[in-house]
Amino acid sequence: MKLATLRDGSLDGQLLLVSRDGQRAVRAGAIAPSLIEALRRWDEVQAPLGELYAALNAGSAPGAFDFDPAACTAPLPRAPQWLDGSAFLNHGRLMEQAFNTPPIPLFDSVPVMYQGASDDFLGPLDDVPLPSEADGIDFEGEFGVVTGPVPMGVSPEAALACVRLVVQVNDWSLRALGPHEMKTGFGFLQAKPSTAFAPVAVTPDELGSAWRDGRVQMQLNVLWNGERFGEPHGGEMNFHFGQLIAHAARTRRLTAGTIVGSGTVSNVARSAGSACIAERRVIEKIDQGEIRTGFMAFGDRVRLQACFEDGQAGPFGMIDQRVVPATGAP
Amino acid sequence: MKLATLRDGSLDGQLLLVSRDGQRAVRAGAIAPSLIEALRRWDEVQAPLGELYAALNAGSAPGAFDFDPAACTAPLPRAPQWLDGSAFLNHGRLMEQAFNTPPIPLFDSVPVMYQGASDDFLGPLDDVPLPSEADGIDFEGEFGVVTGPVPMGVSPEAALACVRLVVQVNDWSLRALGPHEMKTGFGFLQAKPSTAFAPVAVTPDELGSAWRDGRVQMQLNVLWNGERFGEPHGGEMNFHFGQLIAHAARTRRLTAGTIVGSGTVSNVARSAGSACIAERRVIEKIDQGEIRTGFMAFGDRVRLQACFEDGQAGPFGMIDQRVVPATGAP
Numbered sequence: 001m002k003l004a005t006l007r008d009g010s011l012d013g014q015l016l017l018v019s020r021d022g023q024r025a026v027r028a029g030a031i032a033p034s035l036i037e038a039l040r041r042w043d044e045v046q047a048p049l050g051e052l053y054a055a056l057n058a059g060s061a062p063g064a065f066d067f068d069p070a071a072c073t074a075p076l077p078r079a080p081q082w083l084d085g086s087a088f089l090n091h092g093r094l095m096e097q098a099f100n101t102p103p104i105p106l107f108d109s110v111p112v113m114y115q116g117a118s119d120d121f122l123g124p125l126d127d128v129p130l131p132s133e134a135d136g137i138d139f140e141g142e143f144g145v146v147t148g149p150v151p152m153g154v155s156p157e158a159a160l161a162c163v164r165l166v167v168q169v170n171d172w173s174l175r176a177l178g179p180h181e182m183k184t185g186f187g188f189l190q191a192k193p194s195t196a197f198a199p200v201a202v203t204p205d206e207l208g209s210a211w212r213d214g215r216v217q218m219q220l221n222v223l224w225n226g227e228r229f230g231e232p233h234g235g236e237m238n239f240h241f242g243q244l245i246a247h248a249a250r251t252r253r254l255t256a257g258t259i260v261g262s263g264t265v266s267n268v269a270r271s272a273g274s275a276c277i278a279e280r281r282v283i284e285k286i287d288q289g290e291i292r293t294g295f296m297a298f299g300d301r302v303r304l305q306a307c308f309e310d311g312q313a314g315p316f317g318m319i320d321q322r323v324v325p326a327t328g329a330p
Numbered sequence: 331m332k333l334a335t336l337r338d339g340s341l342d343g344q345l346l347l348v349s350r351d352g353q354r355a356v357r358a359g360a361i362a363p364s365l366i367e368a369l370r371r372w373d374e375v376q377a378p379l380g381e382l383y384a385a386l387n388a389g390s391a392p393g394a395f396d397f398d399p400a401a402c403t404a405p406l407p408r409a410p411q412w413l414d415g416s417a418f419l420n421h422g423r424l425m426e427q428a429f430n431t432p433p434i435p436l437f438d439s440v441p442v443m444y445q446g447a448s449d450d451f452l453g454p455l456d457d458v459p460l461p462s463e464a465d466g467i468d469f470e471g472e473f474g475v476v477t478g479p480v481p482m483g484v485s486p487e488a489a490l491a492c493v494r495l496v497v498q499v500n501d502w503s504l505r506a507l508g509p510h511e512m513k514t515g516f517g518f519l520q521a522k523p524s525t526a527f528a529p530v531a532v533t534p535d536e537l538g539s540a541w542r543d544g545r546v547q548m549q550l551n552v553l554w555n556g557e558r559f560g561e562p563h564g565g566e567m568n569f570h571f572g573q574l575i576a577h578a579a580r581t582r583r584l585t586a587g588t589i590v591g592s593g594t595v596s597n598v599a600r601s602a603g604s605a606c607i608a609e610r611r612v613i614e615k616i617d618q619g620e621i622r623t624g625f626m627a628f629g630d631r632v633r634l635q636a637c638f639e640d641g642q643a644g645p646f647g648m649i650d651q652r653v654v655p656a657t658g659a660p
Contacts, residue, residue: 187517
């Protein structure tokens with residue numbers, strides 16, 4: 001199933017089903033008013049949602065209409081938790097050099113993860129209001145999963161079975177603020193403004209063999225102001241999503257709708273490019289001796305779209321966002 | 331006003347007003363179904379809530395009943411964000427020694443703060459299920475504030491005017507897991523299981539002169555298994571709550587109901603005792619050459635209650651919790 005959320009001014013929005021071809025949608029409010037409510041009653045709503053999805057794909061769902069990503073919020077405009085890993089070790093190792101921070105202990109064997117704000121996500125085409133270009137504005141292309149309820153102390157294998165949906169993420173980051181916050185040991189806060197999501201969340205079966213080994217085996221195509229920036233592959237994730245969820249649930253239960261992110265998608269092969277600017281900058285420094293690329297300016301756009309290995313567009317739809325000065329920003 | 335939340339199986343619970351003497355309560359659902367909803371419509375509900383509160387105090391509120399903290403969840407059983415500072419520098423400096431972590435840069439001039447989970451808070455008398463005594467189970471007595479909506483880039487002075495409620499907090503911590511998470515730079519996650527709150531949230535005016543300079547000028551009385559552990563005073567907070575809120579809102583807006591914590595209440599004077607075990611342990615090491623106190627065992631209780639400077643019990647009610655093995659824990 002493919003699910004999205006129609007913006008209606010409420011905190012959780014209205015649940016939509018989106019057709020497999022991404023062209024049509026239908027309100028699913030008679031089954032569950034919102035995606036978060038569907039996730040809380042998943043066992044009960046899964047079958048009726050599946051029937052409506054089948055009707056939508058067959059062209060027989062009453063009230064279906066053309067799907068408009070611009071009318072959508074993030075699939076979950078707010079979530080119980082947003083927990084973002086750093087599961088592509090290639091990215092993490094490069095960022096240690098970019099930030100000049102000490103090596104993370106046990107980085108190869110224990111996932112690292114920060115707790116992000118989850119009350120105020122951005123939609124796929126929303127402008128991104130930020131206070132200052134001097135903060136080092138950067139995107140981070142990621143994949144993520146949405147869980148059902150997860151018990152405390154779950155195993156990585158059992159955790160993987162708690163995955164309900166797969167999502168595509170833009171984890172906005174402010175690079176001038178990150179190194180200080182890492183050095184405090186308290187983690188990212190100011191360095192992580194509101195996170196954005198592609199419009200469509202999908203059940204893992206929609207990905208077919210591209211959901212394999214607890215990873216999203218797809219390329220993430222990144223364009224910055226219309227120019228190719230990279231297309232790293234999600235399969236290089238060093239910890240799978242079950243391991244990330246189990247890490248998050250070591251000392252707490254997770255409630256339905258918790259979102260767990262992969263961290264910036266990153267490949268060892270330089271030819272893949274990058275899914276964030278900070279990584280390109282440190283690669284420039286390593287490979288060419290100097291940093292040539294600046295961070296984003298107000299007015300800049302980033303576009304993120306996942307593709308299957310055969311080049312076909314993925315089911316999540318597109319993140320396409322512009323950074324703008326926050327009201328009152330200098 | 332004094333507000334609390336009746337447990338009813340829903341995610342946000344039912345809004346109660348509690349009498350000034352803490353003895354009586356009345357459902358306020360006709361004005362706002364829950365505290366979070368009241369905070370979202372504060373300008374509109376403040377006057378009718380005030381009228382009902384006056385009637386409750388006068389003994390003329392229809393349907394009033396005896397207030398029972400055991401029937402309460404945290405005032406906000408879930409919140410948009412839980413952002414916990416470390417605004418008592420005495421505590422922070424001692425913890426650096428306890429954890430053997432590097433000095434936090436700019437610790438005297440820039441607040442440190444971590445993003446905690448905010449979807450699954452514990453009530454004031456709830457048992458605390460945790461996976462293992464080996465994790466170093468510890469309490470942390472704190473004060474906190476609940477904000478209205480806060481714009482991005484707010485000044486500390488304007489931020490202080492966004493305070494709607496004052497709360498009392500027990501920020502449960504697992505000390506064996508904290509140092510590693512600090513060293514990753516990604517901040518606390520496993521080291522911070524669900525946080526607990528005293529039953530009553532109060533508008534700042536209820537504190538009279540004990541709400542002064544953006545700080546809670548009260549003692550926090552801490553008993554561990556019935557024995558005196560400390561009574562540090564909230565007035566020694568090195569950053570005031572307006573500064574903490576402004577720090578949190580530097581690159582994001584805060585939505586109504588965001589909770590900002592002080593960090594562990596801590597005084598320079600050794601005679602004040604401590605509001606967490608980790609602090610007592612490092613003081614023992616410094617002053618007596620060896621650590622004598624262990625962390626909590628399953629079955630242990632901690633009681634936290636704020637008192638005015640004249641010794642009178644504060645308006646928040648009591649946190650009184652027992653740690654228990656999580657289901658399935660070894």
